[in-house]
Amino acid sequence: MxxxxxxxxxxxxxxxxxxxxxxxxxxxxxxxxxxxxxxxxxxxxxxxxxxxxxxxxxxxxxxxxxxxxxxxxxxxxxxxTLHSTSFSEPLYYHLVTLHLFTLNDLKSILIPETICGILSALSGPLLTTNSSPALFAIIARLPHVVLWNHLNLLIFDLANQRLITSLLEDSFNKPWRPLPSRRLSLVQARRLLLSLIPIVVAATYFLGAVEETVLMLVLTWMYNDLHGADEHYLVRNIINAAGFMCYSSGSTRVAAGGQNTYNLNSVMLYQWTPLVGAVVLSTLQMQDMSDQEGDAQGDRGTLPLIWGDGVARCQSLFRSSPGR
Incomplete structure (x- = not known):
């Protein structure tokens, strides 16, 4: 590499x-x-x-x-089609390429949402329909939860990073990603996305939580192809909050045993999951602090660019303070 x-x-x-x-x-x-x-x-x-x-x-x-x-x-x-990756490259090369698409989101989405799913499933009747959860049975579902999250994350990152505006931003902020580093071409990224979508939908049907996957495909389309990410920061934050709600509920559903055994109860659906969305909605601007150079080049209306760092930090502190 x-x-x-x-x-x-x-x-x-x-x-x-x-x-x-x-x-x-x-x-x-x-x-x-x-x-x-x-x-x-x-x-x-x-x-x-x-x-x-x-x-x-x-x-x-x-x-x-x-x-x-x-x-x-x-x-x-x-x-x-220029700078296309040859299929003769070793398998390790292609696996690294896929890993680089999602690398930046592992710590912000895959790891915390996997933990959220496992712990929510272990809560038993508090958040799921399982009245007596078995610790080892749920821990054994950990690979399923990781796979479900990673497949959905890969779809979103592919759809996002294949855009010209994203490529421009990544050349400033994250030059190691597959497209700015020329590990594959735009056409290959588009074809990979086209191939993966039906595969991921089929896989999540068997893993459980296919409903969340389908909803996230709609959110991905709104965020990327309809340029929801480039609209007012509030529109972008709402789409992201809805996406995190899908990750939380989907991870819990998979960890609880998939759609054929246990499911989410009303507390998880109408209280805990919306709370996760509210936290994301009010604090998402913090991750834009380090990406301002690329966001400015892409003409993206993030809160730090519109109002400045100070306002963005104060708003996050105010919204996350006790009693709010």
Missing amino acids: DDCGSHRRRASHTRTALADSLSISRQLPRPTTYPGTSPCKTSYVLAQQSAVYSTPVTAMGLSPRKSSLGDMVKAVKQAE
């Missing part, structure tokens, strides 16, 4: 090429403006063929002023 210095050099090269592509985009005729689009979005299309894969438009034999839309689309598709 490449060292950190190599990742940063590649990310720096990506940012330099991005600037070149945006310069080329200014030479193009002004595009028709459609509802919900902006010149910035158009620039990202050019970035896809130039910045992401360091392949300028002119190097493909295209003139920015004279090329037709069809030529430009072909150029984008050609550029998307």
